[in-house]
Amino acid sequence: MANEITYEDIIKGVRNHDYKPVYFLMGEESYYIDKIADFIADTVLKENEKEFNQIIAYGNDVDIATIISTAKRYPMMSDYQVVIIKEFQNVNNIDELSFYLQNPQPTTILVLCYKNGVIDKRKKLTADIQKVGILFDSKKMKDAQIPMFVSSYLKRKSIDIEPKAAELMAEFVGSDLSRLSSELEKLIISLSKNEKRITCDHIERNIGISKDYNNIELRNALIYKDVLKANKIVKYFNDNPKTNPIQLTLSMLFNFYSNLMLAYYAPVKNEQGIAQQLGLKFAWQAKDYLSAMNKYTGVKVMNIISDIRCCDASSKGIGGNSISNGDLLKELVFKILH
Known part of the structure; x- marks a missing residue:
């Protein structure tokens, strides 16, 4: 075929x-x-x-x-x-x-x-x-496959990358592989002669993504219900809207909680079972979903998905809402955590 x-x-x-x-x-x-x-x-x-x-x-x-x-x-x-x-x-x-x-x-x-x-x-x-x-x-690559694309691309260039750094690039650039490969080439050029490993520090210096305040860290803070960390990240996003657009954050949150909802229906609720349910390439990619399942009930996740949809509509001006994007995200994170 x-x-x-x-x-x-x-x-x-x-x-x-x-x-x-x-x-x-x-x-x-x-x-x-x-x-x-x-x-x-x-x-x-x-x-x-x-x-x-x-x-x-x-x-x-x-x-x-x-x-x-x-x-x-x-x-x-x-x-x-x-x-x-x-x-x-x-x-x-x-x-x-x-x-x-x-x-x-x-x-x-x-x-x-x-x-x-x-x-x-x-x-x-x-x-x-x-x-x-x-x-x-040539089918669009799934979001969960993008970090592996990053690692494989760099491996062909004899360059290693930290797993977190690969996720950071995937979250920041998304599934546009042409743009992603271009950004990776910039990182390769930025390495000194003897450097063969890309870290989050390299990305922060050369791509402009904060290693501490980004969508991955926000997702992790929400998974473990770290209220202080989540609010710090939301404040950073509000202070730096150009590099942290709310639509990108909402897309990440919607994808994560939608997958989390599907994870509840996995016949076997371990890393292997959830990975199979979600179509993940590796079992370890299900670790975050397992952790979130211990913090959120299925009913709560359904409510969160509804809240994300409402926030997205409001951020686009639907319903005549005049609340700033920063306040919308702050309100959404509060609802998710409480």
Whole structure:
């Protein structure tokens, strides 16, 4: 099935010269679409072959007939030609590609980048792509997977990172992997020659996130009902609204307490059982939910989720509420803790 093909599978195949006539790269996560297209553009042809045999165009500038005509050409003084169409979602009548796929040019590597959506997998085009090439669905990464992405990204660069620092980056940047990788590159550049480990101090100095006053620390304070710490963080957020927007905080709180509500329905209420219930990759990621379950009842969590929704609405001006975002968050944290 198409969803079983991973980014790593495709990169490995290209690296081993196991080229396919077509790579249809689609999905909500543009990061992996761009990475695969760039890898093919960088590695398949030698530099002296690219001038005549590598074509990169955009969907707004070409039609399906031109794409097919270009793909049917033979390479010049090269074994392959590479044709990359970016923003392929802007091309009309893409179903006509099926005619080309019945007999694709074996010396052409056609890369189609279809972003911000997927094609209907029930269509004939989907089956035709899978018969001769690669159909890759680049799905948005879940929030719980982002810290692991951070660690893996840095590991490939021979850099280690503290687990808390990885969580901090994930919370601050979110699931935009292109932006996240850019911020990680900034951190790598900031390291001195002999440094091989990124800490929370590095992030505070170079990214502008406080290691003590952030959404992760607020979540931890709420989990353990540390009233003093929670209120200190809320005050810091109120004093620094640009780097601590309330919408980011509310999103974090809503995701956590929504997952906590689901955790109560886990058949086995240990780390392994809750991790399985929530779809977490590692059992240790369920530790915070277990701790919170000892502090909050299911009914209280339902009320908290309702309070977060009301706070979110008020922060957007719904209901004519004139309370500042700082006071809204302070009131919400009070309700959560009491």
